[in-house]
Amino acid sequence: MTPHTPFTAAGSPPPAPIDCDTAVRRLWDYLDGELDDRRMAEVDTHLAACRHCPRHFAFARVFLDAVATARREHQQPGALRERVVAALRAEGFTGARTP
Amino acid sequence: MTGPDQAAEHAAQSFVPPHPAPAERDATFERDVLACLPDVARFARSLTRDDANADDLVQETMLRAYRAYHTFEPGSDARRWLFTICRNVFLRQRERDLRQADVADDAELETLGAVWGHVAAVRDGVDDLFDRLDLGPAIDRALAELPDAFRVAVVLVDVEGQAYEEAAAVAGVPVGTIRSRLFRGRRLLQEQLLSYARDAGFAAPAGPTPRAARPRPRKSV
Numbered sequence: 405m406t407p408h409t410p411f412t413a414a415g416s417p418p419p420a421p422i423d424c425d426t427a428v429r430r431l432w433d434y435l436d437g438e439l440d441d442r443r444m445a446e447v448d449t450h451l452a453a454c455r456h457c458p459r460h461f462a463f464a465r466v467f468l469d470a471v472a473t474a475r476r477e478h479q480q481p482g483a484l485r486e487r488v489v490a491a492l493r494a495e496g497f498t499g500a501r502t503p
Numbered sequence: 504m505t506g507p508d509q510a511a512e513h514a515a516q517s518f519v520p521p522h523p524a525p526a527e528r529d530a531t532f533e534r535d536v537l538a539c540l541p542d543v544a545r546f547a548r549s550l551t552r553d554d555a556n557a558d559d560l561v562q563e564t565m566l567r568a569y570r571a572y573h574t575f576e577p578g579s580d581a582r583r584w585l586f587t588i589c590r591n592v593f594l595r596q597r598e599r600d601l602r603q604a605d606v607a608d609d610a611e612l613e614t615l616g617a618v619w620g621h622v623a624a625v626r627d628g629v630d631d632l633f634d635r636l637d638l639g640p641a642i643d644r645a646l647a648e649l650p651d652a653f654r655v656a657v658v659l660v661d662v663e664g665q666a667y668e669e670a671a672a673v674a675g676v677p678v679g680t681i682r683s684r685l686f687r688g689r690r691l692l693q694e695q696l697l698s699y700a701r702d703a704g705f706a707a708p709a710g711p712t713p714r715a716a717r718p719r720p721r722k723s724v
Contacts, residue, residue: 428618429611432686436660437718438667444718463621466633467693471661474642484558485540488565492537495569498526499533 419445426450427457435465532572535581537565542663543585549658550593552647560596564589586659586673610679613686620693629700638696645695653688656681661689 419442427450433439434447451458489500543564548557567588568575575584624630632638646654652674659670659681671681 429614431614431617432610432689433614433682435718436667438682459625460618460621463624463630464617467689467696468661470633470638471642471646471657471692472664474639484544484561485537487558488537488540488562491562491566492569495566497529497532497569499529500537 419449422446422450424450424454424457427454428460431461431464435461435468528572531577532569535577536568536572536575536585539582539585540565542582543589545662546586546658547589547593549646549654549662550590550651560589560593563592567592580669582663583665583669583673586663586665587675590655590673590675610683610686613683613690616690617686617693620690620697624697624700627697627701629697632696632700636700638699641696641699642692645692645699648695649688649691653684653691656684657688657692660685 427447430439430443430447434444437444439447451461485500489497492500540561544557544561547560547564548554551557551560564585568585571588575581621630624632646657649657655674656670659665659673660667665673667678667682667685670685671678674681674684676684
């Protein structure tokens, strides 16, 4: 497959074509924003043209969102905060006064 | 442990409580450090897998942070600092080192595993499970069952939004190690959740629903 390779920035060369194997090996790094600009652009270009890889990337992305959301919905720090503040006050902490 | 972390730990050990504590210092501690309590609580829970022990760990973390607050550089990442203290307290309490964990050494292979997982999910009709099911309890259970090193990597990056380099600093391991642990942890999590969906009979007749996938924005700190 030969993906379209538009210029991504003035004066920079177009991203080099990459195949599906290369793209999926970069899946997590790409979704985590851990690739350098050139590799990110290569994956972007591949995803724009490939019929197969976007589904894998979308599945992985939804999975990551589900993990982050599930864990964040747990926090009920009210009682814990009171306990921690009480312990800090025993150390001399004067903040977090109750109105 | 890195230099600044070591300094913070040393300071926490040798601290003499302030009498009285400067009000300004306490105000900034409250604003910059105590405000991170929910994040620390979540991280502590991922370490202990037990609410009561997690609360103890959070309290000890905050106390050590307060004692060592004079070593904290204003404007630096308070969450990362707290996560590091929390992890160190946990390791001492458990007398167990996360570095001893069985570590995946082929991150790329783990990445391909995620794709194979998706292919299997499509085959079994559960590839849209994240859209159709409330997986919160299942994700909690699956995370709790992960080996410590993988769970810590997943929580730091996927829940707390740390970059690989930041998570590696907190865990006290090289970036490549945290990356491998993260990818292995994600694969194990996916396998658990897909197994859960299949066992629960959630197979759907419809095929996959493609969506745009873009890099995730990091959580601002």
